[in-house]
Amino acid sequence: MHTNIDRTKIPVAGTIPGFSLLDETKLSRIKLSNGIDLRTYRYKKLPVVQLYIVIHTGAYSDPVQKAGMTNLLSEMLDEGTQNRSTLKIADDFDFLGTHFNTWAWMDGCGVSMLSLREHLDASLEVVSDVIQNPDFPETELTRIRQNVLTKILQEADQPNVLATKAFVKKIYGDDHPYGYPILGTTDTVTSIERGELSDKYSRIFLPNNASILIVGDIDAEEIANKLESALSGWEKGNALSAGVQVIPDRGGNEIFILHRPGAVQSQIRIGHRGLERKHKDYFPVRVMNQVLGGQFTSRINLNLREDKGYTYGASSLWDMRKFGGHFLAAGGFQGEYTDKSVFEIIKEFREIRDKGIMVAELESAKDGLIRSLPRQFETPSQIATQLANVALYDLPDNYYDTYVENVQRVSLEDVNRVAGMYIQPENLTVVVVGDADSIKTPLENLGIGKVIVMDAKG
């Protein structure tokens, strides 16, 4: 049994398993009579059903002086309907052991539900009530609004949240909805009234503006019939269309310090405008970012964590949304190494832009992206998330069938081209939440741009 193995050699992997990400025979797409785009995937391992209802309009549609409205609307959905009080809704779900959540994001909002198969009908009844008949009771709104305002107040405690909020504000400016937090601001949330919520509800919660994703132990026809009857009262309408807002140009580097006296660590965000989700260079940019900062062994983390020990972790990200996006590197760094951390991150930006990447890095990044796919399709919520992504960003139905091919096709020239085009180390917005008294002068001495000190709230 104990055959000798040669430990000095890395074991060679056997054949790559054949795997279709979404088995065609388990997948179906049906248009329900009131216009709902229903996508289902059959999952048989456990007797559970995962449901997402995705509304194709999000916080992007909120006027900036009413930032936070879509979030408040989604939070109010399960706070009372014409048939059920807020406590009754919660009790109905909890009694069934059904998990129910509402959510809002820039490009969409909606609800999610996970239930046992045996409790599907009872759970669906409550979900359909919440979706079709929310009542936005004034007393509950007062409580929920106060809850949101308190959350906003508490964000002042979290340097990482402050840093990201200040960064997006600088990138998108005061007039673009992406520059505002999902929760809104104290002023905007205070100003939102019940009538505005019910009006917004009637303009975005429309069956013709919704996709429903179902992954579970139920076949497509059966769930389609259940939804037809559960949502039969949900009527079509004209969905609100949000106009495209222009993202302002910024020229040159700027460094903003949000002063937190005595902070032992600096939260740093460095980046600039990015790309929209459906950009033609999506795949080369994904591959490039794997090399730069998208995973543990990326250049930025290996340099700043594993080599220098300045941080517990540093990464980079392309946040690609429906109407634009941004690029940033982020992390929390030991206060005394703030300037060195900024310097090293910008050095990595310059390196990849000017010199590109190596063939070995290209192959690793592509292999990693492709080989990571199977484990991202294991659970119903993972599969539903992938389906929701396709629906929300209006990606082709065969998106996951062609995914591997699209990654494979990315060449060294593609990556080097997008690194050269889209990474702009001379056009950076740098936000540092830290102790200005000790980090301002070192940051000025870097000589990369003007340093502006603000209070901790930006």
Added chain:
Amino acid sequence: MPLNGAVTFEKYTLDNGLDVILHIDRTVPVVSVNLWYHVGSAREIRGKSGFAHLFEHMMFQGSQNAAGGLHFKLIEDAGGTLNGSTTTDRTNYWATVPKNYLELLLWLESDRMGWLIPAMTEKKLRTQIDVVKNERRQNYDNRPYGLAFEILSEHLYPEDHPYSWTTIGSMEDIGNASLGDVTAFFKQYYGPNNASLCIGGDIDIEKTKSLVAQYFGSIPSGPPVSRMKPRIPDIRDAIYLTHEDNVQLPRLYMAWHTTHVYGHDDAEMDLVVDALSHGKNSRLYRSLVYEKQIAQDVSCMHISREIGSIAIVVATARPDISLRQIKQTIDEDIDTFVGDGLTDREFDRVRNAQKSSFTYSLQRVGGFFGVTDRLNEYNIFLEDPGFINNDLTRYLDTTKENIRSAGEAYLQPDKRVVLNIVPKGKTELAFK
């Protein structure tokens, strides 16, 4: 896995004492390797706090045949994901990769189990000391309320109890760690006889057994490691503490000693905390957050541990609300709860929640709390991975009276530590 049926697995033990658990799940063509070492910060001594966790970091820094950096590199290139964590009682490591990379994971795991020390260097240790110090800054020192658990631990336990410090350790102790400490700790606690290896996913049983034998079979046993015995202190008079922090809102913590993991009343206390704070209709949420609206949030946890569990209530006050008022409401609600017990509806609700959560928890094979992690947990603490199929009955078969009386026995007003965390300069918001 059969619907509503048992989780299937096979357990055997190598000659060197390594427990091996194999679990087939062919939902997707991946395999997860999960390895528990039965050592956590409870094995540290005062002055060496944080070492078990620092050591976990060193396990990723390369071994004799897998050079530093290769561990992350090879797994990420394979499209895999990996992590590790340290608690008071155990350290775990896991990775999930496409099934054709199983041998790679076994090579990496066995090499660091058998041949870690030859690859250790002072530079690697110094860098990871810096990384861990930054982890401490980020997750404890620089985080709102980040020191609460450390303060509670110091006062819940006497100085010589290993739960009196936290797994992250003190800055000073982390900085003092030496290569000699690394070697001694490894020899004492990282032998195969103190570990449990669970492999789950799309695997071939016979082939996997043969690979496990080849890679792990020749690693020598370490010294025997005796189990730690529960050591639950008795608090006679309530302890009240106040800590000023960089926060907007005051927060109240109450902590009580309970039982120990899988001990008598362990499941009942899980149900007590569910009834108190899970969902809008739970006792504390409903009164503090929904009706009186004096708290922003409230949560209640039962932290089950090997030598002593604790129950904790945490409530954040709304602006301008004093913690005195929060405490009074919590005291009244707990008093009513332990007096009258659960309603029938509550009793059904907390058990249904356990039942559905159990099914939901079987969705993932790998990762933290995935099936492989749970099989290892049952094996390490109970020497019986099969308990995964019986655990739920602890919750379904108990009675309302058992739950009530557990609450009454442990949640006594004079047997707790109460910690007020208040904004700097606002000690008037604290209780006492």
